[in-house]
Amino acid sequence: MKYLTRVIIILSLPLILGNSCKESAGSIDEGIITYDISYPRPIEDRWMEKLMPSEMEMQFKNNNINTELTFGLGMIKIGYITNTEDKHLHEMLKFMRNRNVSHRGIQQVDDLIADIPAHEIKLLPDTKSIAGYLCHKAEVSVESPETPYTYDLWYTKEIEIKDPNWCTPFKNIPGVLMEYRIERFNVIMHFTAVEVKQTEIADSEFFVPKKYKEISIDAMEKNLRDLKDI
Template sequence: MFRYLLLIAMALITSNVAEAQKVLSEGTIVYDITVQTGSKEPQLADMFDGVTTTIYLKGSQSRTEMISPLGSTITFQDARNNTGAVLKEYGNQKLLIHMTRQDWADLNKKYAGITFTPQNETKTIAGYKCQKAVARLKDGTTFTVFYTKELMTENKDYDYQFKSLPGLPLEYESAVGDLKVKYTASKIAFDPVPVQKFSIPVSGYRELTYQESIKLKRN
């Protein structure tokens, strides 16, 4: 009898968790970006303040836009075959970088083996209760992330660094050179996303392979 009651209790708990957790299979997430720097050129950080990153999701497809006064980077990825492209527009330079499964793996290799250690601190972001976690990379680098268990995405591959996070990241840190960048979710919408959002341009860009883009960056 005790075992029977225990099974019922576990089923009820599982049911309540499933009901409380929404799945974002299609919609939009907007992150506000703030930058801090200890350099002698604070205007560089000021230039990025107020910039946003927008993520569009539709099934296995994702589009991530980061647009700043300096230019824009738009990333397309299809989780079904793990292929896609990256568009970069800075000044007169317009690049279309084709990405294969192996290219994504190389681009995200620093996040391989990342671990997340939950902390006791919580706060509400964009209407969702979030828990703090400390992320640790294999090189020992750490950063802070606040994530919610109330919302999950159907596509877990849209952001490789958070693929193993047990929830949706709504605030996290990133380092870009001497700059410390913070992403904070300001809007989460479940509205349909037009399929055209995931169409990769076929003209107007200089097309490169991922390896060619690496060589270009080094030159």
């Protein structure tokens, strides 16, 4: 559990090649993106690797985004709600029966991103289809503390969310991420969109549930650190 909770702390962020593409599915502004999650760099503890998330859903509507990651067979959940126009990020932690939420503005989000290895991004002309959507390529070079590496990121302009990446290391990517990676402390999560479902989303999905108790950012980080001792 100690290794798992360490990975949870470091990966907490609200979440391929080719030149040709299939017919586009068309532009949408409301729905759910389902991402497959893989781990390009092997996790040291094989048992903990099995407890890591293999999928993530992102709901979106009217420039609102709601994502959630589940760890430890559902025992721990970390969720993020943000409105990309007002630039506030609501970070939620559910552990057993305890539910807490903290709120971050632009500066606090920048502090969080500062803990991630530096990213150099180059937009390229290549395109391809992912989950039925026309995607554009970017080359990302990551200054990983273990071994620097470069990979291909893909994004689409056909999902209508304003500034969708404002609270990520990919602020300058002009579209919704369809394939990308996040790394902290030598753990890499690789996200690939496998389905984009156009469906109505209730407005309530973008409000923090009443059961969550508001705490400070420092208190939230302490709660995450305390998981190490479980």
